[in-house]
Amino acid sequence: MNIELRHLRYFVAVADTLHFGKAAERLGMSQPPLSQQIRQLEESLGARLLTRTNRRVALTEPGRVFLQEARDILARVDHAVDLTQRAQRGELGELRIGFTRTTPLSQDIPRAIFAFRQRYPAVHLQLEEMNSLQQIDALLERRLQVGILRPGTLPTSLLSKRLFRDPLVAVMRSDHPAIKRVGTRGKLAVKALAQEPFVVFARSAGAGVHEHVMSLCRTAGFAPRISQEAREASTIIGLVAAGFGVSILPNSCSHIQVEGVSYVPLVDANAMSEIHVVYREDERSPLVPRMLQLLLAVKS
Numbered sequence: 001m002n003i004e005l006r007h008l009r010y011f012v013a014v015a016d017t018l019h020f021g022k023a024a025e026r027l028g029m030s031q032p033p034l035s036q037q038i039r040q041l042e043e044s045l046g047a048r049l050l051t052r053t054n055r056r057v058a059l060t061e062p063g064r065v066f067l068q069e070a071r072d073i074l075a076r077v078d079h080a081v082d083l084t085q086r087a088q089r090g091e092l093g094e095l096r097i098g099f100t101r102t103t104p105l106s107q108d109i110p111r112a113i114f115a116f117r118q119r120y121p122a123v124h125l126q127l128e129e130m131n132s133l134q135q136i137d138a139l140l141e142r143r144l145q146v147g148i149l150r151p152g153t154l155p156t157s158l159l160s161k162r163l164f165r166d167p168l169v170a171v172m173r174s175d176h177p178a179i180k181r182v183g184t185r186g187k188l189a190v191k192a193l194a195q196e197p198f199v200v201f202a203r204s205a206g207a208g209v210h211e212h213v214m215s216l217c218r219t220a221g222f223a224p225r226i227s228q229e230a231r232e233a234s235t236i237i238g239l240v241a242a243g244f245g246v247s248i249l250p251n252s253c254s255h256i257q258v259e260g261v262s263y264v265p266l267v268d269a270n271a272m273s274e275i276h277v278v279y280r281e282d283e284r285s286p287l288v289p290r291m292l293q294l295l296l297a298v299k300s
Contacts, residue, residue: 005077007041008070010034011049015067018057086122090286096126097291098135098147100208102233102252106275108164109148112294119294123287132208139280145288147278148295150208150250160276163295168209168216168271169254170264171199171240171247179262187267190248191220197227197245205231212273213248219270237261 013023014034024031042049049063059067087093103109117125130138135147139158151160170188172179182188194217201210217224227245230236233253240247241261250273254263277295279288 003041003044005074007037007044008074010037011041012067012070012074014038014050014057015059015063018059020052020057088286090290091120091122093285093287094124094126095146095285095287095291096128096144098128098130098138098144098149100131100135100149101129102250103148103275106164106166106252108298109275109295112291112298115294115298116291120287120290131205135278139278142280145279145283145285146291149276149278150212150273151276151278152208152211154278157281158278159281160278161292161296163275163277166250166252166273166275168212168248168266168273169251170266171237171249171253172262172264173240173243174260174262176246176262179264182264187265189220190216190266190268190271191222193217193224193246193248194220194222196225198224199228199230199236199239199245199247200224200226201233201236202229202231209248209250209273216248216268216271220268234258 010023010027013026014020017023017026020031020035024034027034038050045062045066047062047066048060049066051058051060097113099109113125113127116123128138128144130144130147132147132149132151135144135149136151136154136158138144139147140155148163150166154160170178170190170193178188178192198213200213203210214224228239230239233249234256236247236249237253237256237258239245241258248266248271249263251263251265277292279292
C-alpha cells in the first residue's frame, strides 16, 4: 500500500465538491490526472470510495469513513507544519533563563521579560535564580540558554553583551561620621573606608561582586578587614544596620530599604559593576535572539 498525503488532499477535494472538474480546478490540475490518482487510491485501499455516473459523484459508505480519517490526518499534518514553522520563527518552545538575586531589582530586565511573554505567549519561560558562577556552569552544560549576570572572565565558548552599568555604592549606617562629612549629595572615596570593618559577599556565593570589591580596595591602597561574610545582599545590609561594618554593593541593591542604613555614591572611576546577558556561541535556538533583542532594546 503506497498512500501519500497528496492522495488524501485529492480525495478530500473531490469529496467536498462531489465534482471532478471543480475539484481539479481547486487543486490547480486537469481532470484526467485527478481521476487517475483517485483510482490509484482506491486500488491501494481495496475499497470503492466514490460512485461515478455521467450526472453525479457520490460517496460510498467506505468513502464516508475514509473522508473523516483523511480530514483528521491532514489537519494534524497542517498543525505539525504550523508548530514547526512557529518554532523556527522563535514563537514557541521553551527558553531557560538564569538570573542573579539582584536582577529583579532592575526595572529593565523584568520589563524585557514581560514584553517577551506578551509577544510570544506560547513560549514557556523557565526562570532560575543562580549566582554568576552557577549560571556559567549551567550555560556550558546546556542547562541554561541565557544567563543574566555580572561576568568576570568568561570561557571562550560563551558570548556576552552588556545590558547596563550598575554603580557601586558604600553601604553604611546612617549615623556614620563619614556621611556627615560628605553631606547628602556628596560622594565618598573608597580609600575613606580603609579603616572600616567590611561586610562582604562570601566568595563561595559566586555573586560576581566579591572580587570587584577586593580589586576596588586594592586600587585604593588597602586590603579590607572583613568582619562578616554573607550570601545575600539583604543579609549584608542587615549586618551593616546591626553595626558589623560597612559594605560596597551594586546600586540596584539600594531598593532594599533598611532603617538606619544609607547608600553613598563612590567617587572612584572603577566603582562600576556591569550586568551582561550571556549565551553560548554555538546556540541555535531561535528563541535566544528574540530574547536578546528585547533585553538590549530596554537596556539603560
